[in-house]
Amino acid sequence: MIEVNDLSKDFKVYHHRKGFFGSFVNLFSRKHRIVQAVDKVSFTVARGEIVGYLGPNGAGKSTTIKMLTGILVPSSGSVTVNGYIPHRQRKENAKHIGVVFGQRSHLWFDLPVQESFELLQRIYRIPEAEYRQNVEVFEELLNLGDFFRTPVRQLSLGQRMRADIAAALLHNPDVLFLDEPTIGLDVVAKARIRQFIQRINTERQVTVVLTTHDLDDVEKLCKRVILIDNARLRFDGELTALRRLLSTERLLSVDYAEAYPDVSIPNADIVYQEGARVQYRFSPEEISAADLIGTILKKFRIVDVSIQEPDIEDLIKTVYEDNLTLERKLAEPLSPDI
Amino acid sequence: MHHLSLYLHFVKLRIRSQMEYRLSFIVELFAQASISVIDFFMIALLFNRFKQLAGWSLWEVGFLYGMIGICFAVAEMIGRGFDAFEKNIVRGDFDTILIRPLGTFYQVFANEFLLRRLGRIAQALVVLLIANSQLSVQWSLTKVGYLLISLMSGTCFFIGLFVIAATSCFWTVQSIEVINIFTHGGVFMGSYPFSIYRWWFRHFFTFIVPLACVNYFPALFLLGKIESLGVSPIGVQLAPFAGFLFLGITMLFWRWGVLHYQSTGH
Numbered sequence: 312m313i314e315v316n317d318l319s320k321d322f323k324v325y326h327h328r329k330g331f332f333g334s335f336v337n338l339f340s341r342k343h344r345i346v347q348a349v350d351k352v353s354f355t356v357a358r359g360e361i362v363g364y365l366g367p368n369g370a371g372k373s374t375t376i377k378m379l380t381g382i383l384v385p386s387s388g389s390v391t392v393n394g395y396i397p398h399r400q401r402k403e404n405a406k407h408i409g410v411v412f413g414q415r416s417h418l419w420f421d422l423p424v425q426e427s428f429e430l431l432q433r434i435y436r437i438p439e440a441e442y443r444q445n446v447e448v449f450e451e452l453l454n455l456g457d458f459f460r461t462p463v464r465q466l467s468l469g470q471r472m473r474a475d476i477a478a479a480l481l482h483n484p485d486v487l488f489l490d491e492p493t494i495g496l497d498v499v500a501k502a503r504i505r506q507f508i509q510r511i512n513t514e515r516q517v518t519v520v521l522t523t524h525d526l527d528d529v530e531k532l533c534k535r536v537i538l539i540d541n542a543r544l545r546f547d548g549e550l551t552a553l554r555r556l557l558s559t560e561r562l563l564s565v566d567y568a569e570a571y572p573d574v575s576i577p578n579a580d581i582v583y584q585e586g587a588r589v590q591y592r593f594s595p596e597e598i599s600a601a602d603l604i605g606t607i608l609k610k611f612r613i614v615d616v617s618i619q620e621p622d623i624e625d626l627i628k629t630v631y632e633d634n635l636t637l638e639r640k641l642a643e644p645l646s647p648d649i
Numbered sequence: 650m651h652h653l654s655l656y657l658h659f660v661k662l663r664i665r666s667q668m669e670y671r672l673s674f675i676v677e678l679f680a681q682a683s684i685s686v687i688d689f690f691m692i693a694l695l696f697n698r699f700k701q702l703a704g705w706s707l708w709e710v711g712f713l714y715g716m717i718g719i720c721f722a723v724a725e726m727i728g729r730g731f732d733a734f735e736k737n738i739v740r741g742d743f744d745t746i747l748i749r750p751l752g753t754f755y756q757v758f759a760n761e762f763l764l765r766r767l768g769r770i771a772q773a774l775v776v777l778l779i780a781n782s783q784l785s786v787q788w789s790l791t792k793v794g795y796l797l798i799s800l801m802s803g804t805c806f807f808i809g810l811f812v813i814a815a816t817s818c819f820w821t822v823q824s825i826e827v828i829n830i831f832t833h834g835g836v837f838m839g840s841y842p843f844s845i846y847r848w849w850f851r852h853f854f855t856f857i858v859p860l861a862c863v864n865y866f867p868a869l870f871l872l873g874k875i876e877s878l879g880v881s882p883i884g885v886q887l888a889p890f891a892g893f894l895f896l897g898i899t900m901l902f903w904r905w906g907v908l909h910y911q912s913t914g915h
Contacts, residue, residue, distance in 0.1 A: 323911075
């Protein structure tokens with residue numbers, strides 16, 4: 312369904328001269344530097360998959376989505392979506408994909424939702440019966456009825472997002488690209504949108520590529536995740552595999568009987584230390600929890616200890632902060648199913 | 650057909666949303682018309698003192714003024730999408746255009762329609778009609794057709810300028826202000842007979858930026874002034890097509906520019 316090979320995008324960032332004369336000079340000479348936004352990324356997505364495309368701000372998530380949707384022309388590498396090359400066959404590709412950007416609406420600001428939809432029906436030439444049926448289904452699933460005749464500019468963020476997602480699906484696309492679809496929404500609104508995406512995926516076999524900061528989205532929706540950081544692909548595989556891979560790191564919190572000056576323990580890093588409370592990070596491959604506690608007990612007196620498995624949010628954060636760890640682990644034949 | 654009916658639908662929606670604020674709409678309609686009345690009044694004052702300008706009477710100049718005024722106002726009305734394109738790039742709205750299964754040029758064109766320019770069109774038309782009533786032009790079907798083609802060509806010429814400014818946004822984000830020399834400046838220059846300008850200036854605005862081709866030469870032909878100036882009659886008859894050609898070239902420039910669109914944010 313989607314094939315991406317060695318896809319790269321670099322941007323020239325220009326230095327702009329200001330003013331009347333400056334704008335004229337800009338035409339002829341401009342200083343620039345090159346920013347690598349996506350660097351040799353490759354992956355494939357099969358029909359009916361939901362893939363979480365994750366990464367911190369500025370990692371290159373949106374740039375990738377924009378190349379898949381035909382908004383940006385890649386600097387090198389190849390992309391096909393549904394067999395179309397998005398930037399060359401932009402219009403053909405556009406007929407078969409749906410796109411939602413959480414940060415801005417694709418609807419017409421001053422038109423009521425209903426009229427925006429009707430305009431899309433004309434633009435995509437959606438047959439009347441198909442259009443009616445879709446509107447009916449989406450109206451019910453997303454509760455569009457309350458604001459169907461309200462101009463888009465007057466909608467709340469949650470309403471707007473629901474309208475935008477429905478709008479992106481009116482023409483029955485095969486692939487749905489969602490860029491931060493739950494950004495800024497409350498818990499209820501998020502849950503409703505997730506349910507809807509899930510349902511569209513199972514009932515209509517719509518392939519979904521989703522970028523998000525919200526790891527709840529990922530846990531609820533995606534079996535598979537792709538991690539990207541600093542323009543490069545860092546991980547591509549099952550969410551459970553990622554968790555297993557990263558879960559090898561654990562946290563041990565210890566409350567000492569007193570504040571010892573030196574609490575360092577071999578094979579464990581101190582994550583934080585505050586008075587008598589110390590948190591260690593350790594890897595069970597290097598030292599078992601029992602041995603670690605044993606070592607500590609030999610040296611110090613303790614009041615309480617607890618072991619935590621870091622939640623996925625923390626894990627991914629560590630991946631971003633310390634890419635080497637993950638790369639090292641990926642190099643080992645630890646999880647052959649990746 | 651799909652494109653045409655969709656365009657008309659877009660225009661209908663635009664007009665409706667602009668009519669929503671009826672009072673402000675009407676006030677602006679009249680404000681625009683009266684501003685350009687003052688414009689022509691200045692030219693008339695000039696003639697009050699000099700009577701003639703390079704062999705042109707006041708009403709002949711009025712004819713020129715009316716023609717160029719109509720072209721520019723119509724271009725502003727229907728070519729608004731390109732004229733105000735900068736905000737599309739700044740806000741990132743061009744992304745939306747790129748995800749739709751329609752051409753980018755078509756969508757930018759269809760997206761905007763500035764109805765209140767009717768005020769200016771009406772004012773320029775009135776000047777043209779009054780000028781005509783004071784002159785003794787022998788109108789024939791050919792001449793009426795020629796005038797209409799010239800007006801369309803002139804409109805295309807100005808839209809072409811807007812397209813150049815809009816395309817430059819793909820690189821500079823901000824629209825290049827120099828283009829105003831040619832748009833607003835063009836209206837001003839085109840309101841006077843080109844024979845008053847210097848050699849290099851006349852040639853630049855004939856062959857590079859074909860302003861004279863869509864306004865001055867057609868007026869020469871219509872007012873029967875060709876013979877007096879020794880300009881080639883065939884050249885004059887073909888001149889108005891320069892506007893269409895100019896727009897065509899700017900459309901190619903646009904296509905090339907779209908490939909350089911960088912979007913906003915990464």
